[in-house]
Amino acid sequence: MSGADTSLWPFVVYFFAVLALVATMLGLSWLLGQHRANAATNVPFESGALSVGSPQIHMAVEFYLIAIFFVIFDLETVFIFAWAVAFFELGWAGFISISIFILLLGVALVYELRSGALDWGIKTRSGAPTSTLTQEAQK
Amino acid sequence: MGGLQVPLEHVQVLAALLFSCGLLGLMLRRNIIFMLMSLEVMLNSAALAFVAAGAKWAEADGQVIFLLILSVAAAEISVGLGLVLQIQRRFKTLDMDSANRLRG
Amino acid sequence: MNIDDLQGLLPLLTLAAGATALMLQIAFARNIKLTSFLAVATLLAATLSIVWAGESAPRFVTPLLRADKLALVFSALFCVAGAVTAILSMDYLNNRGDEPEEYFLLLVLSTLGACVLAYASHLASLLLGLELMSVSLYALIAYPDKTKLPLEAAIKYLVLSGAASATMLFGFALLYATTGTLQFSAMAQQLANIDTGNITLLVASVMIVTGLGFKLSLVPFHMWTPDVYDGAPAPVAGYLASVGKAAVFVVLVRWFIASNLFRFSILIDCIALLAILSMLAGNGLALLQTNIKRMLAYSSVAHMGYLVIILVVGSDLAHRPLAIEAGMYYLIAYTATTIAAFGLLTLLSAGKSQKENIQLHDVSGLFWHQPLYACLMLVALLSLAGIPLTAGFVAKFYLISSAVSDGRWILLGSLAIGSSIGIYYYLRVVFYMTRRVEEHKNIPEAAHGLIEKFMTCTLIASILLLGIVPQSLMEYLRSILQLVN
Numbered sequence: 001m002s003g004a005d006t007s008l009w010p011f012v013v014y015f016f017a018v019l020a021l022v023a024t025m026l027g028l029s030w031l032l033g034q035h036r037a038n039a040a041t042n043v044p045f046e047s048g049a050l051s052v053g054s055p056q057i058h059m060a061v062e063f064y065l066i067a068i069f070f071v072i073f074d075l076e077t078v079f080i081f082a083w084a085v086a087f088f089e090l091g092w093a094g095f096i097s098i099s100i101f102i103l104l105l106g107v108a109l110v111y112e113l114r115s116g117a118l119d120w121g122i123k124t125r126s127g128a129p130t131s132t133l134t135q136e137a138q139k
Numbered sequence: 140m141g142g143l144q145v146p147l148e149h150v151q152v153l154a155a156l157l158f159s160c161g162l163l164g165l166m167l168r169r170n171i172i173f174m175l176m177s178l179e180v181m182l183n184s185a186a187l188a189f190v191a192a193g194a195k196w197a198e199a200d201g202q203v204i205f206l207l208i209l210s211v212a213a214a215e216i217s218v219g220l221g222l223v224l225q226i227q228r229r230f231k232t233l234d235m236d237s238a239n240r241l242r243g
Numbered sequence: 244m245n246i247d248d249l250q251g252l253l254p255l256l257t258l259a260a261g262a263t264a265l266m267l268q269i270a271f272a273r274n275i276k277l278t279s280f281l282a283v284a285t286l287l288a289a290t291l292s293i294v295w296a297g298e299s300a301p302r303f304v305t306p307l308l309r310a311d312k313l314a315l316v317f318s319a320l321f322c323v324a325g326a327v328t329a330i331l332s333m334d335y336l337n338n339r340g341d342e343p344e345e346y347f348l349l350l351v352l353s354t355l356g357a358c359v360l361a362y363a364s365h366l367a368s369l370l371l372g373l374e375l376m377s378v379s380l381y382a383l384i385a386y387p388d389k390t391k392l393p394l395e396a397a398i399k400y401l402v403l404s405g406a407a408s409a410t411m412l413f414g415f416a417l418l419y420a421t422t423g424t425l426q427f428s429a430m431a432q433q434l435a436n437i438d439t440g441n442i443t444l445l446v447a448s449v450m451i452v453t454g455l456g457f458k459l460s461l462v463p464f465h466m467w468t469p470d471v472y473d474g475a476p477a478p479v480a481g482y483l484a485s486v487g488k489a490a491v492f493v494v495l496v497r498w499f500i501a502s503n504l505f506r507f508s509i510l511i512d513c514i515a516l517l518a519i520l521s522m523l524a525g526n527g528l529a530l531l532q533t534n535i536k537r538m539l540a541y542s543s544v545a546h547m548g549y550l551v552i553i554l555v556v557g558s559d560l561a562h563r564p565l566a567i568e569a570g571m572y573y574l575i576a577y578t579a580t581t582i583a584a585f586g587l588l589t590l591l592s593a594g595k596s597q598k599e600n601i602q603l604h605d606v607s608g609l610f611w612h613q614p615l616y617a618c619l620m621l622v623a624l625l626s627l628a629g630i631p632l633t634a635g636f637v638a639k640f641y642l643i644s645s646a647v648s649d650g651r652w653i654l655l656g657s658l659a660i661g662s663s664i665g666i667y668y669y670l671r672v673v674f675y676m677t678r679r680v681e682e683h684k685n686i687p688e689a690a691h692g693l694i695e696k697f698m699t700c701t702l703i704a705s706i707l708l709l710g711i712v713p714q715s716l717m718e719y720l721r722s723i724l725q726l727v728n
Contacts, residue, residue: 061224078210154416162406178406181410185415211408215378218382222394222398229394
């Protein structure tokens, strides 16, 4: 425990130093600065140019889908990595297991490709392209 | 091993604090995205507690469960985000209260 | 891992292979007829494979899974329940939404999760089975019908069930920190050396009971149940109520036996309290409902309350075999009955009218309009109420006799009060069905296919058979439970 204490105290000092610095900066500017409430007080200052439009831009829904797929496939690589680390210890049994695992991932990818989840722009889901097109048009 | 040795209890307290943060967030927040984030915090706090326990017994089991929890959480969240997309489309809002037609 | 191990896992392998095949089939040739046929075939093949898998049982297949008769019996039950749900929902899906093929894929995956739970002998396999089942169920609730109510039910279920999983996992982590093992039977040896008043263990058990109580919807963790059942499509609600609960309960019982958790008296007292609250509140709130789905939801809360009595009774070693046996029989009877009751709702909402929330007055005069379906509902309700000659009666009889032998009078008292309230609201539905309504315009148009009629007859027959000749199943359960104990 004593070893842990000695290596910890610089962090504690650093933490409080940061707090003190930020508090001083904010406090000084509040004390010394002027307090005004004009119409333009809360407008963000961007070299004199007024900002245009809303920051809440609507992103196409495909981005979210890709992000969701990324989350899934990205995490599956964890298992492949764990296998790779213990490659020699696991031997053929591990190889067969991971092959089945990768095969299943491949099947999932094929499913996503074929059902049009990875298409950009207008969806062309297999099976009923026309009905989905009209649905897109209605939106 | 070596370097900074953190006792198990400290990690467990940290995990418990994280868990409480997640639970509070889940109960107080009304936006579905934030609720999902709180859920993730709760799951990860449990995962942290597993890693700490695994380190105590010097076994890989804790870390294996950590990986399993990560992938399970990813699956849960991606289904959740899929639902969020549909909810945004139907309800035009992500507020849990305004999307409350079922009365418990 | 050798051939015998794989043989023991045959049902799981069949389901997994079937799910992969379904996925490829959906990717390359979307066809609802083919998909539903493949899904039902997979589930039935998995059921049949259990006969062969039984030859290599009992054995541990890796420390994670234990292929014994208990696992196989319940895997068979879940596969059959899945197949019945798939068959009953065919007509329902035809009239709803486009591209409903993934419904069957999700159903197979969910059944796979339930079977893994039946096999689980390790906390990791418990986690994986539970999540595979639940995540498929979230999607199943919202998938067939992307309107507002199912979406809301799905997100509610996802958030609350996820929170329950996290709570349970945190409890597991604390348990692992105290015992140093995740395997059920190894845990028994570690727990035997630990004082029952250990504070970490206490916190862990409270968190685990909370998490599992959520999944089993015991009062006070039942709030999601009526909302989710109400919003979910009828076949999915039936599947969730039967298989979703039964799988969790099987793994709970297995864990209690393997790790001998019965000696922690505080845990047992907590469970007894939850049981009493569930029996009283579940039945009391069911009385107030006019929506049949919500009524069945509260009734399932009450039934889970009856069921966890066996964990309390099992804490006495002398009565444990009888209690566990009664619980397993109850679980089978409950699954069959719940599938039947929700099956009727599925058939009624399958028609073109797409009526989703069947109210009490919607079924008035059903006997004169749809005698066969009304009989199904009648048998299911009588079984839920525990009237003689049905599966529910035998199950409840065994449950009560095991509780009497152990002298748990408070539990028995609440069971009696709960059941008598139950009889009133179950028979109220029957009363509505027999009403002679002059104009039958209220009744939703029901499915008329030959398969549906066949399934209806099968369900009625199975509930009555379980109620009239329970001896052979009871003896079989007794023989396999001796091996587990």
